[in-house]
Amino acid sequence: MRMHPQTQFDGRPVPEGAAVTAIELSEAAVTFGRGDRAVPALSKTTLKIADGEFVALVGPSGCGKSTILRLVSGLVQPTSGVVIVGGREVAARALRVGMAFQNPTMLPWMTIERNIMLPLKIVEPFRSSFRRLRKTEFRDKANALLEQVGLKGFGNRYPWQLSGGMLQRANLCRALIHEPRMLLLDEPFGALDQFTREELWAILQNLWMTHRPTVLLVTHDLREAGFLASRICVMSARPGRILDDSRVEFARPRTVAMTFEPQFVALNQKLRAFIEDARSAAQQGTG
Amino acid sequence: MFGIDIRQKAWSAGLIVLFFVAWELFCVITGMSDLVLPRPSQVFVTLVQRFPVLWPHILQTLGTTMFGFVLGVALGVALGAIIGVSKTAYDTCYPLLIGFSSIPKVAVVPIFVLWFGSGTVPAVLTALSICFFPIVVNIATGLATTEPELEDVLKALGASKFDILWNVGLPRTMPFFFASLKVAISYAFVGAVLSETVASNRGIGNVMMTASSNFNVPLVFAGLFVLAGLGVALYAVFSLIEGRVTGWATRKNDVIAT
Numbered sequence: 001m002r003m004h005p006q007t008q009f010d011g012r013p014v015p016e017g018a019a020v021t022a023i024e025l026s027e028a029a030v031t032f033g034r035g036d037r038a039v040p041a042l043s044k045t046t047l048k049i050a051d052g053e054f055v056a057l058v059g060p061s062g063c064g065k066s067t068i069l070r071l072v073s074g075l076v077q078p079t080s081g082v083v084i085v086g087g088r089e090v091a092a093r094a095l096r097v098g099m100a101f102q103n104p105t106m107l108p109w110m111t112i113e114r115n116i117m118l119p120l121k122i123v124e125p126f127r128s129s130f131r132r133l134r135k136t137e138f139r140d141k142a143n144a145l146l147e148q149v150g151l152k153g154f155g156n157r158y159p160w161q162l163s164g165g166m167l168q169r170a171n172l173c174r175a176l177i178h179e180p181r182m183l184l185l186d187e188p189f190g191a192l193d194q195f196t197r198e199e200l201w202a203i204l205q206n207l208w209m210t211h212r213p214t215v216l217l218v219t220h221d222l223r224e225a226g227f228l229a230s231r232i233c234v235m236s237a238r239p240g241r242i243l244d245d246s247r248v249e250f251a252r253p254r255t256v257a258m259t260f261e262p263q264f265v266a267l268n269q270k271l272r273a274f275i276e277d278a279r280s281a282a283q284q285g286t287g
Numbered sequence: 288m289f290g291i292d293i294r295q296k297a298w299s300a301g302l303i304v305l306f307f308v309a310w311e312l313f314c315v316i317t318g319m320s321d322l323v324l325p326r327p328s329q330v331f332v333t334l335v336q337r338f339p340v341l342w343p344h345i346l347q348t349l350g351t352t353m354f355g356f357v358l359g360v361a362l363g364v365a366l367g368a369i370i371g372v373s374k375t376a377y378d379t380c381y382p383l384l385i386g387f388s389s390i391p392k393v394a395v396v397p398i399f400v401l402w403f404g405s406g407t408v409p410a411v412l413t414a415l416s417i418c419f420f421p422i423v424v425n426i427a428t429g430l431a432t433t434e435p436e437l438e439d440v441l442k443a444l445g446a447s448k449f450d451i452l453w454n455v456g457l458p459r460t461m462p463f464f465f466a467s468l469k470v471a472i473s474y475a476f477v478g479a480v481l482s483e484t485v486a487s488n489r490g491i492g493n494v495m496m497t498a499s500s501n502f503n504v505p506l507v508f509a510g511l512f513v514l515a516g517l518g519v520a521l522y523a524v525f526s527l528i529e530g531r532v533t534g535w536a537t538r539k540n541d542v543i544a545t
Contacts, residue, residue, distance in 0.1 A: 073443040097443045105437035122446045
């Protein structure tokens, strides 16, 4: 890949143990609204994520998983507690964060290539040289990423010419183009069919292994979490808090076949049990 | 696809020809007086004969229409951008806008004449006031429909409100904007002619008024033909621009058709 020289992207794995903290939530809680209509979205949560880690957040729906993502990206401010990202309190924006949602939101009037280059138009240091480099260096960069996700030659197509799976791959490219230190994914593969999803797991794993950003992935799919993550956090029902936090030690690169091996199935079962408990606890609480 | 297109156009042209032939035949058979309904051939002859006299009036009408239209677009875009970006502004301004837009514009011409005298100024103002509303509504709608996810992606990158408006909001609004321009230019034209008819001594509207008080009915109809021709031409020009600029919004249909 032709990219700006930057230590965390040279492809070497980050040495274990010497990890720097990338994301730190200490006692962070979020409440939407005020007074009688206040809705607690996230209970006091403490979470520490090391640089280069791949963390999956799983839990029953509406449990505040997305709220954690929005906290980290600075889209939501904590009602109490502190969120520190990259050594800074999140109130200051302009962190290098890449985000991708379930909806790929490619702009229909731009080619895929130009869609992917959109963050370069916004984020420094690329922004100031965008006009100069968009036809040369930046375009090469976009195409190198496209090649990595198996979309070589699709750069000058328009979004409506691509399938849902292809758009989602382009979405990942857009989230990575500005070399973010952090990648925040909110159910990115939720709308895809099973086979396309598994294909994209492998692609995302590959991207993570070459670029080594810190990834925070919100998902409903326990197999997805087990396949991709190096650490899985299980959350309780709303207002969410973290119930379990465990490492996933399977060797990489992982394959779809591995997800059917007994150890993997056991991990799945364990996560399932946690979430079912959380769900029934919530139902008893409300009912 | 191509064949169907040609056939469709042939049908449209055929209908127009049929309309005029039927009209001509109707007048000949019933022996209709040309003081009531002149034959189309008569109208065409009048149009060609009087064209040198009509020409400056055509320019006048076109000029006031375009001037009013340009002002209307400027005002419409500015207002639309303001109320499209802010929900509060949208809710606050909307009732007032509806109120203004539902006033029949014939009713405001006398007021403009009272303030500015008869002539070009009230015509421009009428054109403006009648054409800016569709633009406001379309710009505001286009801006309000920006996907929240994309906004989040860009905000997380540290994009300012202006960045988002410039890169996402405004381009997304373009199909709405150009669709509204087509409507607005027709409205502006109607507004200009309306004002000329009521209070002016120049323009096609005034020519028609004068001709009808002289019982020169063929000339009245000649003026009507000119108006129809100009209206179609203006609409066509803006459709063409729309297709060029915002082809991406309709390109999907081409693919399905081919």
